[in-house]
C-alpha cells in the first residue's frame with residue numbers, strides 16, 4: 001500500500017501538507033500535534049527531524065528545532081515515539097531533515113526503521129542528485145520509501161524534469177529562492193507554477209515556502225496540486241496554550 | 257604513494273562533494289562550471305598577480321628565525337603571511353574571489369568571519385572595487401576580536417552578528433549561506449577557508465597556493481633545495497595550511513604537519529581538534545570530518561583563537577588525515593599563548609593566536625639539527641592584543 005499515491009489518486013487539488021517539528025513544542029507533543037493535524041484537515045504530514053545546522057530554514061523553524069533539541073529530541077527518541085503511530089494516524093507522513101543525522105544513524109538502518117514504523121517518504125534537501133543516483137536512491141527504493149526532491153524558480157527546465165523523474169510521491173516546488181518563512185510576491189509564484197505545469201511532470205506538485213494563510217494557500221493551489229505550510233503553523237504552536245485548539249483554529253483559517 | 261588530487265565531482269578520496277539544498281544549486285553550479293576558466297584567463301591572472309604584488313606586498317618574506325631555530329634545534333623558516341596587507345593570508349583568497357565575482361557580474365559580496373581577518377580582507381577588497389560588502393560574524397567573536405570589527409566598519413562593510421548556536425564561526429557560516437539562498441542572483445559568497453561545497457575547497461586552495469609557490473622559490477635561493485623536511489601550519493578550516501602544502505602535496509619526502517586547536521585539552525569538552533574528536537559527516541556543504549554527537553548534531557567547539565574555533569575541517573585535510581599523508585597535531589590554548597610570547601621575545605614578531613598554534617606544533621616534533629622546517633606564520637597578533645594583555649596580567653578566565 002502506498003499512502004502518498006492513494007492520497008493523490010483520490011485528491012489532486014488543494015492537497016494540504018503541514019510541516020511540524022518533532023519534539024516541539026514539548027518533547028512528547030509529536031503525536032499530539034500529528035493527531036491534531038490529521039483531525040483538522042491536513043492531508044499529509046511533513047515531520048521535521050531537528051538539526052543543529054538547518055541551512056535551508058528561516059528563523060521560525062530554526063527556533064523550533066533548537067527547542068526540540070533542547071527538549072532531548074533525537075532520531076532514536078523520535079522512532080521510539082512513532083512505534084505505534086499507525087494505529088492512530090492514517091494520513092501519509094514524510095520525514096524531513098538534513099543528511100548528517102541520518103548518516104550518523106546509518107542510512108540503510110534509518111530507511112529500514114522508518115519504513116517499518118509506517119513512514120512513507122523522505123525529504124532531505126541537502127541530498128545531492130549524484131549521491132541519490134549512485135548510492136542512496138536504491139536503498140530507499142528497497143524499503144519502499146518515496147524520495148521528494150525540491151525545485152525552485154531558478155531550477156532549469158531540464159533539471160526540473162530530471163529531478164521529477166528521480167522523485168516519487170510528489171515534487172516539492174519551493175515558491176521562490178529563499179529560506180523557509182519569508183514573505184514573497186505570489187504573482188511571480190503563480191507564473192512559476194504555471195511554467196512547472198507546462199512541463200507535464202510525472203509527479204503531483206506541492207508548493208511550499210511562504211504559504212501561510214487562506215490567500216496564499218488558494219494562490220498556489222491554482223496551479224499546483226496543493227501546498228506545504230511550515231513556519232506559519234509553527235508560529236501558531238509557539239503561542240498555543242492547547243495544541244488541539246491552536247491547530248484547529250489555524251487550519252480553519254487556511255482551509256475553512 | 258597515492259597522488260593527492262581532487263576528482264571531477266569535487267572529492268579528495270572520500271571527502272568533499274556538494275551537499276547543498278536546491279536553492280543554492282544554480283550559484284554553486286555556475287561557479288563550478290566557470291571558476292577554472294575565469295581564474296586562469298590572462299586578464300584575470302594579470303590583475304590578480306598585480307594586486308598580490310603591489311597591493312598585498314607579495315612575495316611575503318621567508319624569514320630564517322635564527323634564535324627560534326637555536327631554541328628548537330632545527331632550521332626554522334617563517335613564511336611571513338603576517339606581513340601581508342590586512343595582516344594575514346586571508347587577503348590572497350579574498351582578492352581572488354572578489355575578482356572572480358566581478359567577472360560573474362555579481363555586485364553584492366557576503367562573507368563569514370571568525371577571527372575577523374577574512375572579514376577584513378573581504379571588506380578591504382570590496383572597498384577597493386566599490387562593491388557592497390556584508391560580513392556575518394558570531395556574536396561571541398565580535399566581542400573577542402573588536403579591532404577587526406572596527407576595521408570592517410571603517411572599510412564600509414556591514415557586520416551582522418550571528419546569534420544562533422555557539423555564536424562563532426560555524427553559525428556565521430550558516431547565516432552567510434542563508435543570505436546567499438535569499439539573494440540568489442546578485443550575490444557572491446566569499447568563503448574564507450577550504451570548506452564549503454565543491455568547488456570552494458579547490459578554488460580557495462588554488463588562490464592560497466601562492467604561499468607554497470613562493471616557498472619553493474625562496475627555499476631554493478636560501479638553501480639550494482626547493483624541498484623542506486617539514487611544512488607546519490595551523491588548521492581552522494585549513495586555508496593557510498592548504499596554501500602552504502599545495503605545491504608539495506605530492507612530494508613524498510616533505511612532511512606536512514597540520515596543527516589543530518585543542519582548546520582546554522582534547523578531552524576537556526572544550527576543544528576544536530576536529531580530526532581527533534570528529535567522525536565522517538556533512539557540514540556546510542561537504543562531506544568531511546565533523547565534531548558531532550552520536551545523533552549527528554554538530555558540536556559547539558572551543559578555542560581561544562576565533563579563527564580555529566570551528567567543528568569541521570576542509571575535505572583536503574580530512575583526506576590528508578585519513579590517508580596519513582599529513583601529520584595531525586594539536587595545541588591547547590595555553591600552549592599557543594606561551595608560543596605567542598616566546599616568538600615575540602625571541603624574534604620581535606607578535607603572531608596571531610592562530611599562527612601560535614602552528615608554532616606550538618614545533619615542540620611536538622622530533623627534529624634533527626639540520627632539518628629545514630617552514631612554518632606558515634598565517635597572521636599578525638594585533639587583533640589578539642586584548643587576549644595577550646589579559647594573559648600577561650593573569651586575567652584570562
Ligand SMILES: Cc1ncc(COP(=O)(O)O)c(C=O)c1O
Pocket residue numbers: 344345346370371372373374448449450490491492493494495496497562563564608610611634635636
Ligand atoms: C591568522 C589566521 N590564521 C589562520 C586562520 C585559520 O583559517 P585557515 O585554517 O583557513 O587558514 C585564521 C582564520 O581566521 C586566521 O585569521
